[in-house]
Amino acid sequence: MMKKLxxxxxxxxxxxxxxxxSLAKAFHGEIISGDSMQVYRQMNIGTAKIKQDEMDDIPHHLIDIKDPTENFSVAEFQSKAKKLIDDIHDRNKLPFIVGGTGLYVNSVIYDYDFSSSDSDQTYRMDMENYANTYGEIALHEKLKRIDPDSYLEIHPNNVRRVIRALEVYHVTGKKFSEHNHQSKVSPYDVTVIGLTMERELLYERINKRVDHMIEEGLIEEAKLLYKNxxxxxxxxxxxxYKEIYDYIEGRLSKEDAIETLKQNSRRYAKRQLTWFRNKMNIEWFDMSTDREKKLKEIHEFIEGKLF
Incomplete structure (x- = not known):
């Protein structure tokens, strides 16, 4: 019998x-963070990391497991998440993966294979030089031409991952977005729920969240990281963090950095929705109005899948 997820x-x-x-409390669950940035210690405000008193005694995993100077990959996430799913089931609990990093989540759902040795060190160095010469956006546009799905998923600031996607296509002739799939059949009995919202309302929430982050001390948090x-x-x-670093290093004023952060966050939300709708089989719930009613509908939907 496949394990439920x-x-x-x-x-x-x-x-x-x-x-x-709410869901984890109702269904005796534990939460595995599916966020590529909440793994980092000392990076709390900018990642909107859940606070200890907000966890309501629900165990959370894959949060604060890396120093900010360390790298973290989708392959490492997959390995750790799969072990956690087994461990949570062994304790007769229900695992929840919760997050917005689509590639990370999909790597577990569809058991991507990361074992192939499709690398070309010379090409990688050429792409690093290209990025240094022409900029991150120009490098990202290279990816758009060969692999639009990866272009949507990978942020241009993540140069390392953009280069990896280009390298895979260079070596194998296959798109990075297709390359790591084992199959479209999950090894788990998986139910995927998606939360969405009217765009203007979502953008308003994003803008308010950024204002709240600034009030909470995001600039001070970034300055401490920079100092360290x-x-x-x-x-x-x-x-x-990138936007605040631009302020710290004098490339943007404080006001421009905050506005750029809001703009980049809105664009990221748009990319996330596009990716999820193209890549995953999701039961969507629009949270624009009457959240309590929608939450009840989600509870009932999960009950129908579990029992």
């Missing part, structure tokens, strides 16, 4: 955290 996805600021706590030597690392290429 509940997955909750959606764009940034749509309300995944509160919804996941966290420069040019994978972690601070994330939305929420």
């Amino acid at each position: 509940i997955v909750l996805v959606g764009p940034t600021a749509v309300g995944k955290t509160a919804t996941s706590i 030597g966290v420069h040019h690392c994978q972690s601070v290429q994330a939305i929420g």
Whole structure:
């Protein structure tokens, strides 16, 4: 019998955290973070990391497991998540993967194979030089021409991953977005729930979230990371830190950095929704109005899948 797995996805600021706590409490669950940035210690405000008092005694996994100077890959996420799913089931609990990093979530649902040795060090160095010469956006546009799906999934600031996607296509002739799929059959009895929202309302929530992050001390958090030597690392290429680093290093005013952060967050939410709709079989729930009613509908939907 396949092990049951509940997955909750959606764009940034749509309300995944509160919804996941409600569901995990109702169905005796534990939560595995499906977010590529919440793995980093000392990066709490900019990643909208759940606070201890918000967890409501629900165990959370894959949060605060890396120093901000370390890298974290989708292959590592997959390995750790699969072990956690087994462990949670062994304790007669229900695993929930909750997050907005679509590639990470899909790597577990469809058991991607990361074992192939499709690498070309010379090509990789050429692409690094191209990025240094012409910029991250120009490199990202290269990816758009050969693999539009990966272009939507991978942020241009994540140069390392953009280069990896280009490298896979260069070596194998196959798109990175297709390359790692084992099959479209999941090894789990999986139910995927998606939260969505009217665009203007979602964008308003994103803008308010950024204002709240600034009030909570995002700039001070970023300055401390910078002071501690966290420069040019994978972690601070994330939305929420790159923009503040541009302010710290004098490339943007404080006001422009905040506005750029809001704009980049809205664009990211749009990319997330596009990716989820193209890549995953999802039961969508629109949280624009009457959230309590929608939450009840989600509970009933899961009950129908479990019992």
